[in-house]
Amino acid sequence: MTNAEILAKLPYGKSFLFVDDLLHVDQNGAKGIFTYNEKLSFYESHFKNNPVTPAVVLTETMAQIGLVCLGIYLLPDKALNMSVAMTSNAIDFLIPVYPGEQVTVTSEKIYFRFNKLKCNVKMENAAGKVVCKGNIAGMLISTGNE
Amino acid sequence: MNKEQIIQALKTIVEPYSEETSAIAHIDENTDFINDLKINSANLVDIILDIEEKFNIEIDNDSMAKMLTVKATTEIITQKLEANAGQ
Numbered sequence: 467m468t469n470a471e472i473l474a475k476l477p478y479g480k481s482f483l484f485v486d487d488l489l490h491v492d493q494n495g496a497k498g499i500f501t502y503n504e505k506l507s508f509y510e511s512h513f514k515n516n517p518v519t520p521a522v523v524l525t526e527t528m529a530q531i532g533l534v535c536l537g538i539y540l541l542p543d544k545a546l547n548m549s550v551a552m553t554s555n556a557i558d559f560l561i562p563v564y565p566g567e568q569v570t571v572t573s574e575k576i577y578f579r580f581n582k583l584k585c586n587v588k589m590e591n592a593a594g595k596v597v598c599k600g601n602i603a604g605m606l607i608s609t610g611n612e
Numbered sequence: 613m614n615k616e617q618i619i620q621a622l623k624t625i626v627e628p629y630s631e632e633t634s635a636i637a638h639i640d641e642n643t644d645f646i647n648d649l650k651i652n653s654a655n656l657v658d659i660i661l662d663i664e665e666k667f668n669i670e671i672d673n674d675s676m677a678k679m680l681t682v683k684a685t686t687e688i689i690t691q692k693l694e695a696n697a698g699q
Contacts, residue, residue, distance in 0.1 A: 553654030580676050582657040605654050 472538045476530065477549045477609065481507070484527035491539045495574045495585070498531035504565035519563040521598075524589060525555060529602050532573025532587035537606050540578055550583065550604035557600030561591065568592050573602075581606045613667075613693065618686045625662045629655040641683040667693060 469488040509517035588599035669692035
């Protein structure tokens with residue numbers, strides 16, 4: 467499965483898609499990038515007059531690139547559309563991410579058993595500094611045929 | 613390892629994943645992981661992985677699907693342990 471095919475299978479609409487490109491995917495992990503456009507709606511309110519990317523959005527970005535893209539690649543039945551329901555995460559946030567910044571997310575599979583995928587995931591900013599890191603787990607769920 | 617010992621070992625494994633302290637304290641063959649211990653399917657996977665490690669056995673998909681109660685789980689662990697001993 468090519469990176470473009472994986473991106474095409476992502477179940478998110480435009481306003482909640484946090485993957486611009488996948489740089490690499492294999493059995494053991496995924497790596498991708500996303501740029502937080504300054505016009506993203508949450509910057510207006512998080513915070514008032516002081517836009518900072520919300521931690522939940524950083525978490526979602528790590529999950530979409532690190533877990534969902536990898537899950538689509540790992541799922542044995544490529545004919546099915548699938549999604550990942552996040553079931554747990556433990557993440558440390560080290561550096562704020564401001565509007566317009568590009569981040570790189572890298573995941574490493576801890577295990578993929580009985581449709582549960584658990585990964586170590588880290589996010590780095592354009593300077594190569596780790597922004598946040600931790601682990602995320604989710605259950606792969608089929609959402610029907612194409 | 614007899615049935616009682618397996619159930620005791622299961623109790624130790626399951627405890628961190630459930631807040632149903634009373635159901636955990638009274639765990640027996642009829643305890644259902646989802647209904648009695650309120651364990652979700654994601655944590656059930658972690659319990660199965662812990663069982664594999666504790667008993668040094670491998671659980672396949674078919675067995676995993678059956679392991680919803682202490683009774684079924686104990687039976688599968690016993691089978692796998694016997695299979696290992698026979699090798």
